[in-house]
Amino acid sequence: MKAFGKKKRRQWITVWLVVVSIILGIMAAFAIYTEVSSIKRVVTTKSAPKELFSSNCMYAELYDRRMPAREFNVNVNNFDVSDPNTPNPTEIQYTLSAQLQVKYNGTIMTFEELHTFLADDTATYNKIVERAKEGYYIGKSQDNNSSGIIANPVMTEFLPENSFRVTFSSETLPGSVTSTDRFKVVIPQDAFNTTDPEFYVYVKADPVDAGLTDIQTRLYGSKNVIVTASWSGTLVEQNTATRDYDFYNYVISGSGSATLDIMWDPKWFEIDDFFFNSSLSGVTFSGGDTPTRISGGDYDGWYKISIVVDSVNDKSRYELQLYKVKENIPYTGDDNAANHIACVMQ
Numbered sequence: 001m002k003a004f005g006k007k008k009r010r011q012w013i014t015v016w017l018v019v020v021s022i023i024l025g026i027m028a029a030f031a032i033y034t035e036v037s038s039i040k041r042v043v044t045t046k047s048a049p050k051e052l053f054s055s056n057c058m059y060a061e062l063y064d065r066r067m068p069a070r071e072f073n074v075n076v077n078n079f080d081v082s083d084p085n086t087p088n089p090t091e092i093q094y095t096l097s098a099q100l101q102v103k104y105n106g107t108i109m110t111f112e113e114l115h116t117f118l119a120d121d122t123a124t125y126n127k128i129v130e131r132a133k134e135g136y137y138i139g140k141s142q143d144n145n146s147s148g149i150i151a152n153p154v155m156t157e158f159l160p161e162n163s164f165r166v167t168f169s170s171e172t173l174p175g176s177v178t179s180t181d182r183f184k185v186v187i188p189q190d191a192f193n194t195t196d197p198e199f200y201v202y203v204k205a206d207p208v209d210a211g212l213t214d215i216q217t218r219l220y221g222s223k224n225v226i227v228t229a230s231w232s233g234t235l236v237e238q239n240t241a242t243r244d245y246d247f248y249n250y251v252i253s254g255s256g257s258a259t260l261d262i263m264w265d266p267k268w269f270e271i272d273d274f275f276f277n278s279s280l281s282g283v284t285f286s287g288g289d290t291p292t293r294i295s296g297g298d299y300d301g302w303y304k305i306s307i308v309v310d311s312v313n314d315k316s317r318y319e320l321q322l323y324k325v326k327e328n329i330p331y332t333g334d335d336n337a338a339n340h341i342a343c344v345m346q
Contacts, residue, residue: 052088053207054081056319058215063236064200065219069255069316070189072219073141076181076205078173082247082321084274085178092173093208096183098138100164101218102128103198108218111164129160132199135188138166142182144173153184158201178280191221230254231309233262233343236319240337244330248322248337257310259286259346263294263302264322268331268340272321276305282315284308299342306346 056075057065076096078088101108109117111129118125139155158164173179185201204216231254237245248269252260264271275281276289283289286306294302309315322341324331331337 051080051213052078052086053092053094053205053209053212053215054079055205055215055217056081057219057317058203058205058217059236060213060215062216062218065217065317066253067185067187067219067221067316069311070187070221072185072317073315074183074185074203074217074219076171076173076183078175078179081274081319082272082323084277084280087178088173088175090175090209092175092212094171094173095206095208096168096171096181097204097206098158098166098183098185099202100132100136100158101200101202102132103200104128108200111160128197131197132164133157133159134190135186136199136201137184137186138201138203139184139186140168140181141184142180144179144181155184155186180280185219187219187221230256231258231260231343231345233341235338235341237337240331242332244332245337247324248331250320250322250341250343252309252318252320252343253316254309255311255316257308259306259308261304261306261344261346262320263299263304263342263344265299265302265340266325267301268325268335268337269322270325272323275320281318281320283318284314 051060054077056073056077057063058074058076076094077084078092079086099110101110102114103109104114104117111132114128115125136158137155138158139153141150141153143150156166158166168183171181173181183203185203187199187201191199198220201219202216203219204214206214231252233250233252236249236251237243240248252262271291275283276285278285278289284307286308289305291303291305294300294304307318309318322337329335331340
């Protein structure tokens, strides 16, 4: 009887050990699953991989960009705009192509498409062509950082005999060093005074490396630009009241000479360091390049930085990148991203 009892206890001990082993295995598996899931959650909240082929105004998605002044520089960079201190380690070869386009009957089209659209109405087509020949140019104004600014760049006019196209082939940005090419776009002053029709300069940078994304933009002159200073800031991203983004691009544009205060709520945004580097961003700061905290008023607790702008002798457009401070909170609705940054003239 005692032998039977001992045998039974050994069986129960064996069963118990098996049960404990199963429980411990389940706990370990759950811990591993939880850890992996946690890692996944962290990863999905981060921004997309860095694009080591970027621009001050060109993106993978096509945006129309207003030119409040006759001249504007289109940059091509070998670094991500969020991290200019980390250049592409390899050389980038690319082609920059530009084309004059026209907005007719509410649609932006090439002149080939316009010719087809107008069919036999050659009089209207020829009239628009003559308008297009009034002074649209593009030229390379900086050949990466090693060569610096080109004082008198060769400007090429958009002409009908070239299908209103200009191409810069076999352009190169060296690897392992921060580098930028600049292309100056010039449009006639008359472009600011009429909308019949409107002309657009479509610019696209197409890298040879298939691992890089081609970028593009479409520039145009706005009518009724006044001589007195007029500047404003806006988010490039559309529908911020209903759509959330990983980060935001803020564009400041205008005409005339002025001092602007750029203000943002540090509880919601931080500005990329690239903007505060004058040699890279081309920004002239008033009172230093260190933000100060605002005390009192509508922007109490916000940060402020002041910049000097002059569309005639300097630039008519500035861009900065905003990064979200609060993760896992959508910047929409009452928390609309546009509510947490402002730009005003002094």
